[in-house]
Amino acid sequence: MLAERISRELGNVPFGIPFTKRFPDGELYVRVGGRLEGEDVVLVQSTRTDRDVVELFLLEDAVREAGARRLYLVVPYFGYARQDRRFFPGEPVSARSLARHAAFDADAIVTVDLHSPITLPSFGKPAFEASGIPAIARRLKERPVDLLVSPDKGGIERVKRMAAILDRPWMALEKKRIDSERVELYLPSELPMELSGKFVVILDDVISTGGTVVEAAKLLKRRGVGAITAACTHGLFLKDAFERIKAVTDDMYSTDTLDNPAEKASVAPDIAQILLTQCAKL
């Protein structure tokens, strides 16, 4: 569990799991244990589901009620982040709304690989973004990687950062989204190397329906690559995404921002580093 790993990275500070239950009418009940009066508390809660969002608000209030001195909120996976602007009239900027509300009771916020950095100021409090790249790189260093691939242009900075750490070449595919589950991918006009027989890593921030990684893997296979690893920070793996990706790749790596079957790299050291340096200065 990521929260426990963070507590170890912070020097084995006490770690606890709040008690939660549902009332008969479906409302959520939470209770935090331990002595929190005057303490600096790190609350770790992703916002993957609507239940997570309510749980986050209730836990923040519970921590404050228990007399905590400071509340550092760690949101490993910040859900609702993709609606980070109003695309059509009448829509909300969901990411901004959630950020504002989540930050209400917090002194500082730490999150990991936000969909877009434009959301960071919306917290309205000191907010820091860790990256999943170092965690995945720590694992990929053990592998004979030839080429790093971003499935879209939006991931260029991410793949470049990984390429710099591993000292390997990179390329970005062209992505055309057909609908929320289907994409079309194309190779760039100039390839950094001959792909035949190469060990390729497809790197994305989120694997959701798996459509992007599956299409990227199929495209690379048609060009004769030798082995494909799919890697991401946030492994949502909706429906049968894990099995569909497994069928067209040789390996998968995800960080532990969300519980999932490909969780092989931990962002705990990167989050702890921010808590110990940036947040401790506040």
Ligand code: R5P
């Ligand atoms: C898109 O901007 C993201 O970087 C991911 O490529 C996308 O969210 C992946 O979604 P899916 O797994 O549903 O293709």
